[in-house]
Amino acid sequence: MYACATEGPFPAQCVAASVESRWPWSVVLGRVDSRPRPQGTATEPDERLVIDTSDSTGESRSPADATVAELGEFAVIDRAVSGRDQPDTTLLGPGDDAAVVRATDGRVVVSSDMLVQGRHFRLDWSAPEQIGRKAVAQNGADIASMGAWPTAFLVSLGCPPDTPVAVLDALTDGIWSEAEGLGAGVVGGDTVQSDQIVLSITVLGDLRGRDAVLRSTAGAGDQVAVAGRLGWSAAGLAVLAAGLDGHAEVVAAHRVPEPPYGSGPVAAEAGATSMTDVSDGLLADLGHICAASGVRMDLDPAALEPDQVLRAAADELGDDADAWVLTGGEDHALAATFPPGVELPDGWRRIGVVLNDTDVRGGASAAVGAGVLVGGRERTGAAGWESFGRNRSR
Ligand SMILES: Nc1ncnc2c1ncn2[C@@H]1O[C@H](COP(=O)(O)OP(=O)(O)OP(=O)(O)O)[C@@H](O)[C@H]1O
Ligand SMILES: Cc1ncc(C[n+]2csc(CCOP(=O)(O)O)c2C)c(N)n1
Ligand SMILES: [Mg+2]
Structure with missing residues (x-):
């Protein structure tokens, strides 16, 4: 699946073979309709998204072979959120102006942490799926360290326009699988253009009735x-x-x-x-x-x-x-x-x-x-x- 290119912004294991070369074919977005669905639980991939990815020979290509710019913001978001399961705590998932998450004990633990390409990860050292997992894990750990359980993640992503969709797909898979392992949902986020990949994650957590464990309360003799x-x-x-x-x-x-x-x-x-x-x-x-x-x-x-x-x-x-x-x-x-x-x-x-x-x-x-x-x-x-x-x- 991944080819080993040695140069360019998406080297080594991160580049799908099909996005290694330049684009001999055009990706034409037909009708993109990413209206929010009445939901909270699983959604199916958006069948209303019509993408003509045939080249001059009429050969058809997958959207995964496109770049983010070719696919467009809303189609990219749709790929990141469609067809994913949400836990019971997610009352309203991605798609509206904000999400709604159940907070049973009347308090919410909240934290955020970010990963910046070059600073926190390199695409020739880690596969995008691993970077997604790491971003969720480091946020989940902040919630655990308060004595709480993560319930929901918000994922804000910046990436260059020539980022292969395959890279974002893998990043998304890593994010969702680590969140799913925690029984938490991915309930929203933001997707913007930036000079390098930046992943900023916010996590919500549930204390399940207990007091939070702080940094400021260690005692002599402990x-x-x-x-x-x-x-x-x-x-x-x-x-x-x-x-x-x-x-x-x-x-x-x-x-x-x-x-x-x-x-x-x-x-x-x-x-x-x-x-x-x-x-x-x-x-x-x-x-x-x-x-x-x-x-x-x-x-x-x-x-x-x-x-x-x-x-x-x-x-x-x-x-x-x-x-x-x-x-x-x-x-x-x-x-x-x-x-x-x-x-x-x-x-x-x-x-x-x-x-x-x-x-x-x-x-x-x-x-x-x-x-x-x-x-x-x-x-x-x-x-x-x-x-x-x-x-x-x-
Ligand atoms: N720009 C900011 N605005 C408001 N609060 C901030 C800002 N940056 C950090 N904080 C807060 O400062 C505290 C310490 O942040 P720090 O990032 O060092 O902790 P951490 O996230 O546990 O560690 P790490 O980022 O190394 O995983 C946290 O409570 C964090 O929410
Ligand atoms: C390419 C690359 N170079 C160096 C490191 C090491 N590193 C980066 S941030 C950090 C601690 C937390 O920082 P922050 O407080 O910014 O969250 C460490 C140990 C890495 N992961 N990737
Ligand atoms: Mg931090």
Whole structure:
């Protein structure tokens, strides 16, 4: 299905063979009618969309072989939303000016995160389907880290006009399949032209009657624990950046993180006192908890030993597996604090303790990662990823 072009904006595995060449044929949009359907649940692909994709020889081509500009905004949107299932919480899905989503407990958890081509993904490193999954996963992890379940996603997409429709189809498939795996709907979004692919996702979540678990409520003496993988995404990124073959597990982890979504609500139920997801790096993200809660933590190096998979990649690259565990972002593991003496729920492992300090200076002005000690010591160097480069580790 995918051809390996080496140049142009859609290289390698991302370009459908049929869109590799220029267009010898014309795509003529006949009648495009994307009126909203009375709906909320499944819709069928729009049969009213008539596309004449025959070339001069009369040979017929699929719309998937066109570019976004050739198909047009509304046909592109129609391809992204038609024929998809919605969960019961979606009362009105895509098609109107806004969606309507059921919020049973009277509150909605809401968050958003974006992926920018070149900055967060490369089309020669990840297939569009993987990028779609990753965008949904990182948003779903933010909801899990509040102790909630994702219910609905809104997908705002910017892309260049020459983006192959096949790329958007695959991106859409990734988005919908990750959302579906969470029992959540894709209920709307926006599609605009931009110089590169930008994917901004907003997620809604349901606390199911529980209080949200905040960053600001860790207490002295609490246990520090994590659920999920640490350092795998950073290792995968390093493997891709070095152009190394092999190490498929970490490369896969970089392309599509697997946040332990269910561990968020489970932690909330077990009485977690604070929680966050690890997007920028363990030290950086625990540092946000320290700053918000006005506490310091001490992590146990023995509990943060890189596993064999990381060691193998680090050995071959001459890289630092400890740094991947401590400062590597994008695994979207969950990190939380639990009261002393509470038995950690399944999936959680203890990695340290909140110190019994008093008078700890926190707040937004604290340096990233400040307050997080490893083996009793402040670690030097970057604590994780920062969007505008300060303290950036890679
Ligand atoms: N431009 C903005 N306007 C309003 N609030 C913002 C803006 N950017 C970020 N925030 C808010 O600031 C807080 C921290 O944002 P940040 O993006 O660091 O967290 P995150 O999404 O959990 O991490 P990451 O983006 O690394 O996954 C969040 O509450 C977020 O909603
Ligand atoms: C091509 C490419 N280069 C570098 C990275 C690494 N990276 C980008 S953003 C981020 C953390 C979260 O950032 P944000 O706060 O912007 O969400 C990390 C670790 C990548 N994924 N792809
Ligand atoms: Mg964010």
